[in-house]
Each structure stands twice: as C-alpha cells, then as structure tokens.
Amino acid sequence: MxxxxxxxxxxxxxxxxxxxLARQLVDVAAEAGANAVKFQTFKAENLVTAAARKAQYQIDNTQEDGGQLAMLRRLELAHExxxxxxxxxxxxxxxxMSTGFDSESLAMLGTxxxxxxxxxxxxxxxxxxxxQAARLRQKLIVSTxxxxxxxxxxxxxxIAFGLTHDGTPSSRAELEEAYSSAEGRQALRDHVTLLHCVTQYPAPASAVHLRAMDTMREAFGLPVGYSDHTLGLEVSIAAVARGATVIEKHFTLDRTMPGPDHAASLEPAELKELVRCIRTVEQALGSTIKGPAPEELGNRRVARRSVVAARPIAAGESLTLDKLTSKRPGEGISPMDIWFLGDRTARRDHDLDDLIAP
Known part of the structure; x- marks a missing residue:
C-alpha cells in the first residue's frame, strides 16, 4: 500500500x-476510483453454530428473525x-480483497x-x-x-508471535515476550494496520469517537485507518483529515435490496463522490511545514502593505510616525519596520500615499 x-x-x-451481482459491484467500485473492492469469504458451518442468533441490526435490516446459519448460507461465495x-x-x-472468517477460507485467500x-x-x-493470518506473512488490516x-x-x-516464531504459544508470557521484543515490534510495523471501527450498521455519528484513532496510533505506534459504518460521507472524510491511512466503506447497488448490510451502505453515485472527496482532502493535507504556497507568492504584493506617506513629505524631513501610515500594495518597506524609520530622513519629496523609498 x-x-x-x-x-x-x-x-x-x-x-x-x-x-x-458481485461482478456488478466490482464494476461500481472500479468506476468510483477505489483502490480495492472487498468481499467476505466463509463457510457458514465453520463460522456459526445452529444456535447462533442474528444481531439486532441484521434482524432489522433483513426484516426476519432466525439464526445466522441460514442467512450466511445464502451469502457464501464458492472458491470458483x-x-x-x-x-x-x-x-x-x-x-x-476479501475477509476470511474461518481457517479454510483464510488459507484459500492467502494464495x-x-x-x-x-x-x-x-x-x-x-x-x-x-x-494463522500472521503465519501467512502478508500485510494485515486488523479491525477493532x-x-x-x-x-x-x-x-x-x-500476531507478533506468529510473525516471529514457529509453533504455538505455550503461555501468555510467551505472547507478551514476542509483543515486547524489538523483533516483534518491528514485525508489527512491517505488517499491521489497525482500523478504528464501530460495529453497528448503521453506526450513529455520536458513537464513532474518531479521536480514538489518535489514541490507537500513539499506544501502538502503528498506522491507523477507519472502517466506516455510519450513513453518509462526512465521517470518512473527517477520518482522512485526522490521519487515516485506510478507509473502508460499505456500498451496494441499491440500498433497498434485501440483505443484512444494504441499508447501511452507499449507493454507486455516493461511493464515487466519497472517493473524490477523500482524494481532495488528501491533497489538501499536504505538508506539515507552514510556509507560503508557490501559488500565494504573487499575491503578496497585492494583499500586503507598505509604508507610505500619510501627508506630503519634503526631501530631508525626518520620517516620524505622524508622517507615515501603511497601505497596499506590498512593494516597499514593510510596516513591520515603521517604528525604526524615525532616525531617517526622506530621500526625495513624497506626495500623499507615495511609497517611502528604501
């Protein structure tokens, strides 16, 4: 990345x-200018038990009660x-891209x-x-x-243990040692990006707390992004302005389609607009150095002021404050020096508003 x-x-x-429909979603994502389109890969029987109930948002969005197993079976994608x-x-x-929700799916995705x-x-x-994911030695995006x-x-x-050790850990102490080691910390920096996320579909803006991204970045020293489940575009844009390196946002062909996630997803035109806004904000973030942009330099003479005569001044007169003021254009002596001209005399005659000669 x-x-x-x-x-x-x-x-x-x-x-x-x-x-x-999946192919159509690829087309929409590509036309919007996304870097990647991501699906979800699972075998329903490997992910949930027959007793696993739907989340309330899934019940609300599908308009039917029942278990996760039947719902997820209908949403599987085959290997082919x-x-x-x-x-x-x-x-x-x-x-x-795709998220692997079980060992078999993760192994396949790793190829x-x-x-x-x-x-x-x-x-x-x-x-x-x-x-298992760490052992694949690939970049990891970890949603939180x-x-x-x-x-x-x-x-x-x-993850640090998996990146730096073979076998399985024998104790929590062994995991903590891997995490605390210089090798483990470097491995995490090389492989892991954390995503701030609120697991609710849709998530209210009041639940987002984007400043938690700062906390995660400082706590773990890793790049941080944002997986956005809010409605609209604003929160993703704000996350970019706050330093997100990755943005993930659900989209659909039509929010009214049946299914657990459509209602909290962007439609094609909104997705394209979000990508456009993010690229604009990304450009606007620019450098941390405060200084004039090249585009500004020509405007200095127009917007800034110079020391000018507040009344006619004859050559040889002292340049005391009562004879001076500051007005545009900024082509002469800076008003920052107006206090230091009192010991000088005018080099020539000046009419009202004439620039004082250097």
Whole structure:
C-alpha cells in the first residue's frame, strides 16, 4: 500500500450470493476510483453454530428473525466465484480483497496475492485465526470494533508471535515476550494496520469517537485507518483529515435490496463522490511545514502593505510616525519596520500615499 489513503470499497455480502451481482459491484467500485473492492469469504458451518442468533441490526435490516446459519448460507461465495472475481478485478484495474472468517477460507485467500488480509472486528479475540493470518506473512488490516486497548494489545501479541516464531504459544508470557521484543515490534510495523471501527450498521455519528484513532496510533505506534459504518460521507472524510491511512466503506447497488448490510451502505453515485472527496482532502493535507504556497507568492504584493506617506513629505524631513501610515500594495518597506524609520530622513519629496523609498 502506498503513502496515499488506501480506499477499500466494501462489497461484503451485498452480492446476495449472486456472482453476477458481485461482478456488478466490482464494476461500481472500479468506476468510483477505489483502490480495492472487498468481499467476505466463509463457510457458514465453520463460522456459526445452529444456535447462533442474528444481531439486532441484521434482524432489522433483513426484516426476519432466525439464526445466522441460514442467512450466511445464502451469502457464501464458492472458491470458483473468487477466481472469477479476481479475474474480473484484474480486467477492471482494481485490487481484489476479501475477509476470511474461518481457517479454510483464510488459507484459500492467502494464495490470491491480495494487497492485505483483513481481520474482522469479531475475530480480534480469535487467537487461532490471528496466528494463522500472521503465519501467512502478508500485510494485515486488523479491525477493532467492540475492542478495548487491552483487546487490541492481546491480538497484536498473537500476531507478533506468529510473525516471529514457529509453533504455538505455550503461555501468555510467551505472547507478551514476542509483543515486547524489538523483533516483534518491528514485525508489527512491517505488517499491521489497525482500523478504528464501530460495529453497528448503521453506526450513529455520536458513537464513532474518531479521536480514538489518535489514541490507537500513539499506544501502538502503528498506522491507523477507519472502517466506516455510519450513513453518509462526512465521517470518512473527517477520518482522512485526522490521519487515516485506510478507509473502508460499505456500498451496494441499491440500498433497498434485501440483505443484512444494504441499508447501511452507499449507493454507486455516493461511493464515487466519497472517493473524490477523500482524494481532495488528501491533497489538501499536504505538508506539515507552514510556509507560503508557490501559488500565494504573487499575491503578496497585492494583499500586503507598505509604508507610505500619510501627508506630503519634503526631501530631508525626518520620517516620524505622524508622517507615515501603511497601505497596499506590498512593494516597499514593510510596516513591520515603521517604528525604526524615525532616525531617517526622506530621500526625495513624497506626495500623499507615495511609497517611502528604501
């Protein structure tokens, strides 16, 4: 990933289990100018038990109660679907990504040469999946919804261990040692980006707390981005202004389509506008150095002032304050020096508003 903001158009499961809809989502993401389009990869039976209930937002968005298992079965993508989507992404000039929610899916995704592997918020406490992801030695984007700093630190300890050790950890102390070691810290800096996230669909702006990005960046010394589940564009744009290196945002072909995530997703025109806004903000952030932009230099003489005669002054008169004032243009002596001219005399006659000769 480059130094510019990496924008992930999150298709997720908004394909509703249709490869044709998934291809259309790729097209929309590419036309919007996203860096990557990301799906979700899972085997429903490997992810949830038959007793696992839907989250309330899933019940609200699907307008049906019941368990996660039946819902997720309808939203699976087959292995051959991934190959087809990967090829379509290549044709459209956009990177393919997917989040792996189980060991089998993660292993398959690790072979697809994606820009990064995504760890979802719900799996930040799934030690075995974290260890497997680390062992793939690829870039990792770790989402932190529902997490405390302690949760994040423990997850990073597992990842640091996986990046620097073989085998499985024998104790928490061994994980802590890997996390605290210079080798482990460097491995994390080389591989991991953290995403601030609020796991609610949609998430109210009042729940976002973007300043937590600063806390995470300072606590862990890692790049931080934002996975946005709010409605609208504003919060993602604000996250970029606050230093997010990655933005992830759900999108859909149509918010009224059935499914758990459509209602909290952007439609195609909104996605394109968000990418445009982020690129503009990214340009505007620029350098940390405060100084005149090249475009400003020609305006100095127009906007700044010079010391001028407040009344006619004869050659040889002393240049005391009562005879001087400051007006535009800024082509003469700076008004910052007006107090220091009293011991000088006029070199020539000056009419009212004449620039005082240097």
């Amino acid at each position: 480059s130094s510019s903001v990496f924008f992930i158009a999150e298709a997720g499961v908004n394909h509703n289990g249709s490869l044709d 679907d991934h190959e087809a989507l990967l090829a379509h992404c290549r044709d459209r000039g956009i990177a393919f 697809l040469n994606m820009p990064a592997l995504k760890i979802p918020s719900g799996d930040i406490t799934c030690g075995p999946l974290l260890l 919804g529902m997490s405390t700093l302690g949760d994040i630190e423990q997850a990073l300890a597992v």
